[in-house]
Amino acid sequence: MSATVTVPAYDPAVPDSAARVVTAHLDQLGIGQHTVRWQEGGLSYVRRDIPPGLGWCRATGRPEALWPIGADLTAEVEWFPDRDVPAGQQAEHWQTRLTAITTALEGLGYVVQRPGPRRTPEVCRSVPMLVYRLATGATADPWPEDGWDHLDLYPEYRWPAQSPGSIIERLLRDGRLGGGITYYARTLDTYQWPAYATAAAMVSWRPPAGADADAWTAAMARVRRLLTAAGYQLLCHPREWRPGIDHRPYLIAYRRDGVR
Known part of the structure; x- marks a missing residue:
C-alpha cells in the first residue's frame, strides 16, 4: 500500500x-x-x-x-x-x-x-x-448470483426489436409532455440493470436555463406518472434536486417481464 x-x-x-x-x-x-x-x-x-x-x-x-x-x-x-x-x-x-x-x-x-x-x-x-x-448499522442485501443469467452480455437490437431507451423515448413523444420540455432516455449497460430486469434505461430531463428545484421535481413527476402507467418499475433519486450541483434530473425505469 x-x-x-x-x-x-x-x-x-x-x-x-x-x-x-x-x-x-x-x-x-x-x-x-x-x-x-x-x-x-x-x-x-x-x-x-x-x-x-x-x-x-x-x-x-x-x-x-x-x-x-x-x-x-x-x-x-x-x-x-x-x-x-x-x-x-x-x-x-x-x-x-x-x-x-x-x-x-x-x-x-x-x-x-x-x-x-x-x-x-x-x-x-x-x-x-x-x-x-x-452506513453504520446497515447490512448488504443478498446478492442474486443468477440475477443476470437471462441477459446477453452485449444485447443487439435489430429491427423490429428496439432498445429499452428507444422504446421509452417513443413513449415520451407519444405522451406529449408539455411546456417545450425535452426528455430523453439512454439504455443502461447490462451490469447496471437491476437483478432480473428485462429492460432498463435512464430517463432524464434537459432543464431550460434558470429552472429551479420545483421545476425539476415537477418534470420528473410527469415522467413518473407516464412510465408507471406504461408498466415500468422506477428507481428515483433519493434526495431533493439541487440545480447547479446535480448534473440533471433523472430516474431509472426498468421491467421484469416474464423473469420474476
Whole structure:
C-alpha cells in the first residue's frame, strides 16, 4: 500500500465525491491507474506506469438511484486486465487479480460485488464491479448470483426489436409532455440493470436555463406518472434536486417481464 496518496474526505453533497474517494483508495492500494505526470520542455506529459501482471482499475460515479440499499458511498470500479499476459493464462490472471482486488477493497471496509452477465477473458476486455460502503448499522442485501443469467452480455437490437431507451423515448413523444420540455432516455449497460430486469434505461430531463428545484421535481413527476402507467418499475433519486450541483434530473425505469 502506498503511503503517498491522500484520500479526500467524502462529501455526499458533491456528486463525484464517492468516485474520488474510491480512486484514491485504488491508488493507495497500488491497483489504480498508476498515472505518472511530469513536465519537460514546457510541456506536460501523462503516462500510465502499470506493473506487469496486475492490470489496472478505474473508479467512476454511479447514479444514486442505483446505489444499494443502506450504502452511503458507491462507485463503479472497472478492472482492465494485463493484455500482455498470454491468452492461455488469462483465465488464471482474471481469477487471481479479481480475488486480490476484492480482498484489498474489503480490507478497507468496502462491499465488492460483480453485477451483470458473467464475463470471460475470451469476449471481454474489462470487468465492472460495484464498490460501496455501508452506513453504520446497515447490512448488504443478498446478492442474486443468477440475477443476470437471462441477459446477453452485449444485447443487439435489430429491427423490429428496439432498445429499452428507444422504446421509452417513443413513449415520451407519444405522451406529449408539455411546456417545450425535452426528455430523453439512454439504455443502461447490462451490469447496471437491476437483478432480473428485462429492460432498463435512464430517463432524464434537459432543464431550460434558470429552472429551479420545483421545476425539476415537477418534470420528473410527469415522467413518473407516464412510465408507471406504461408498466415500468422506477428507481428515483433519493434526495431533493439541487440545480447547479446535480448534473440533471433523472430516474431509472426498468421491467421484469416474464423473469420474476
